[in-house]
Amino acid sequence: MKKILYIVLDGLGDLPIKELNNKTPLEAALTPNMDRLAQKGRTGIVYPVAKGIAPESDIAVISLLGYDAHKYYTGRGPLEAFAESLSIHDGNLALRVNFATSLEDGKAIKDRRVGRNLTTEEATALAKEINSKVTLSNATFEFKNTIGHRGVLVIRGMHTKLSAWITNTDPAYAREGVFGIAKEKFENIVAESVPMSGYEDSLEAKEASNLLNEFTQKSHKVLNESLVNKKRISENKLPANLILSRDAGDSLPKFPSMHSIYNIKLGSFVQMPVERGIALLTGMEVIDVPSSSGHLDVDYPVWAKVALDSLKKYDGIYVHIKGPDEPAHDGNFQEKKKIIELIDKFFFGNLLPKLDMQDTVMAVTADHSTVCNIKAHSGDPVPLIISGAGIAPDGSLSFSEKAAKLGSLGEIKGQDIMPLLIKSAKE
Numbered sequence: 001m002k003k004i005l006y007i008v009l010d011g012l013g014d015l016p017i018k019e020l021n022n023k024t025p026l027e028a029a030l031t032p033n034m035d036r037l038a039q040k041g042r043t044g045i046v047y048p049v050a051k052g053i054a055p056e057s058d059i060a061v062i063s064l065l066g067y068d069a070h071k072y073y074t075g076r077g078p079l080e081a082f083a084e085s086l087s088i089h090d091g092n093l094a095l096r097v098n099f100a101t102s103l104e105d106g107k108a109i110k111d112r113r114v115g116r117n118l119t120t121e122e123a124t125a126l127a128k129e130i131n132s133k134v135t136l137s138n139a140t141f142e143f144k145n146t147i148g149h150r151g152v153l154v155i156r157g158m159h160t161k162l163s164a165w166i167t168n169t170d171p172a173y174a175r176e177g178v179f180g181i182a183k184e185k186f187e188n189i190v191a192e193s194v195p196m197s198g199y200e201d202s203l204e205a206k207e208a209s210n211l212l213n214e215f216t217q218k219s220h221k222v223l224n225e226s227l228v229n230k231k232r233i234s235e236n237k238l239p240a241n242l243i244l245s246r247d248a249g250d251s252l253p254k255f256p257s258m259h260s261i262y263n264i265k266l267g268s269f270v271q272m273p274v275e276r277g278i279a280l281l282t283g284m285e286v287i288d289v290p291s292s293s294g295h296l297d298v299d300y301p302v303w304a305k306v307a308l309d310s311l312k313k314y315d316g317i318y319v320h321i322k323g324p325d326e327p328a329h330d331g332n333f334q335e336k337k338k339i340i341e342l343i344d345k346f347f348f349g350n351l352l353p354k355l356d357m358q359d360t361v362m363a364v365t366a367d368h369s370t371v372c373n374i375k376a377h378s379g380d381p382v383p384l385i386i387s388g389a390g391i392a393p394d395g396s397l398s399f400s401e402k403a404a405k406l407g408s409l410g411e412i413k414g415q416d417i418m419p420l421l422i423k424s425a426k427e
Contacts, residue, residue, distance in 0.1 A: 001264070002389050002425040004316025005307065005355070005362040006418075008064060009343065010057060011325025013369030013382035013401060017333050025324070025337040025372065026383070027400040033348035034364060034385070034399040041362075041387025043396040044409025046417065047379075048368055054379040056173075056180045056247070058274045060367035061320070065282060066262075066418030067255060073178055075164055075249025076274060081152045082252060083277035084144050090251045091161025092154055093208050096274070098170065099123060099149045099240035102190065106220040106242065109188040112172060113149045114240045116326070120145070125228050126240055127151065134218045139211050143219075143243075146273045153245060155211050162211070163204035163250055165196045169216050170244035172376070180247040182377040190216065190242065212245060219243050257283030262422050264315035269306060275320045284318065296323070296339065300346035308354055316425070320367075321347070328370035336372060361388040361424045363417060364399070384409060386420065390427055 014024040021028070047053070048060040049069055058076045059069040077094035088094050099118055101111040123145035130143045138158050145151040155162060167175060171186045175196065193212045195205035220242055223229060229239035258266050260283075268279035269287040279286050287310050292299050303321070310317050323343055327335035355362075366382035383404035385396075394408035412420075 001315060003311050003360045004421050004425050005311065005319070005360055006316065006421060007319045007321070007362070007364045008061070009324055009364070009366050010320060010322045011328050011368060011370030011377070012340070012366035013380055014328065014333075014336070015369070015371050015373060015378070015380060017372060020333060020337070024401050025333050026340055027402060029337045029340040029344070031340060031344040031399060033344045033352055035397075037348075037352070037362070037364060037387045038385050038396040038399040038403070040393055041385050041391045041396070042394045042409050043399070043404045043407030044384050045381040045401070045404045045411055046365055046384045046414055047381050047411065048366075048414040050413060052379050053179070054182050054377045055368050056182060056377065057272070057367050058247075058278065059179055060414060061275055061278050063414035064365070064367060064417060065258070065278070065318070066415055067282070068415065069179070072253045072255055074251050074253045075178060076180055076247035077152065077164070078249035078252050079277035079281070080146065080273040081154050082281065083273040084146060084152055086142055086144060086152060086154050088154060088252055092156045092250060093162040093164060093211070094249050095153045095212070095245040096247045097151045097153050098244045099126065099145075099151065100242040100244045101238040101240065102220065102242040106217065107190050109171070109190060109242065109244075111238050112170070112244060115238045116148065116330075117237060118149045118240050120148070122228050122232070122240065123149070123151070126223060126226060129222055129226055130219050133222045134215065136211055136214055136218070138207070141215065149240070150273070151243075152273070153215070153243070155208070155215065157207060157211070160207055161204055161250070162208040163199065163202050164208065164248040165199040165202065165205045166193050166209040166212065166248055167191065167196055168246035169193050169212060170246040173246045175247075184374045184376050184378070190244065193245075208248070216243060216245065253281060255282045259283055264422070267310050267314040267317040269303070269310065269317060270320045271322045272320070279318070285314070287317065296342045297346050300343060301350045304347050304350035307351060311360075325370050328372050329375050331372050331375045333372040357388050359389060361386070361391065361421055363421055365417065381411065384412070384417070386424065390424060
């Protein structure tokens with residue numbers, strides 16, 4: 001069986017931008033290595049979950065790994081909390097959260113990500129204050145910061161189980177059933193959590209939403225008084241004085257393992273807690289990667305070496321690179337273009353010359369489009385390359401959204417990629 005190398009570039013897809021001569025950041029970027037992969041393989045476009053869905057990374061990754069997200073997904077909160085080793089039992093409420101900046105009233109939001117400059121040291125100190133100074137009625141909780149402005153929250157009812165069928169306090173995300181959906185437009189005001197439609201009479205949902213609102217209000221008061229935030233203000237930085245919560249879940253998903261489905265041993269090299277949680281829960285082994293230096297020209301060659309070394313130990317590896325997503329959320333198309341170029345030059349440029357393509361089946365795609373013009377995920381499809389041993393070239397000239405529409409793979413769903421790779425690897 002050939003080795004499988006499955007690479008997902010977070011938020012890679014986009015729409016044409018006037019300032020880039022009506023090209024997307026990927027189309028405008030200089031990407032000779034990914035272009036050569038496309039020329040040697042087959043291309044197509046992917047709807048990561050399904051047409052019309054602007055997915056968050058969690059349901060997209062679940063789908064890209066071959067699972068039916070509608071069947072297994074229980075919310076982003078449990079995935080990230082599990083990745084951070086927080087205990088979650090059925091009836092506990094787990095949520096993904098952001099530190100944010102609010103005005104004095106605690107309602108109007110000035111910045112949903114605290115200017116993206118909250119340090120791990122600051123976030124850890126703030127989390128410690130929240131855990132020690134906030135008390136909830138009829139519940140206990142654990143709050144943990146993860147990376148930058150991100151964190152997780154688990155609330156455990158003292159006298160009743162809690163239901164996750166509640167709305168978010170983060171106004172940028174809605175819920176369609178159990179799925180979290182990024183909004184293209186929203187009012188920048190903290191939302192009150194309420195039971196979702198159809199669950200208005202659920203005592204467990206009422207209790208969960210009440211507790212989340214109580215946590216939001218009480219944590220805001222603690223954060224507003226924090227010396228960490230007063231110091232940030234003195235340094236002309238935004239205070240992290242608000243917690244925005246979304247994507248509640250009240251149980252862990254029960255995935256059949258990747259090994260039981262495909263009879264292969266897979267490793268997973270990921271950067272963010274949600275992907276780590278998915279990897280662990282699907283039975284993939286998480287590959288340790290050196291912490292980011294903050295310099296992509298240093299990090300990407302290291303990651304390429306980790307990928308090459310790891311392929312020797314596994315039947316395949318899944319690599320998830322966050323890079324393009326963050327600048328797109330800020331509407332910074334030039335930075336997104338630059339990061340795509342850095343990935344091509346320093347990751348693929350160090351990976352491909354040392355990779356035995358005669359013994360490898362390789363896929364490169366994205367988990368979703370993050371559109372710079374709307375600063376949010378969209379339902380637009382993403383490009384896909386499948387290249388390597390036994391893959392006959394289809395005449396694709398480059399790797400981009402536009403070029404991929406002409407490829408022989410046509411339009412496929414994210415759930416179809418993994419079976420396609422397994423089949424190609426076994427041929």
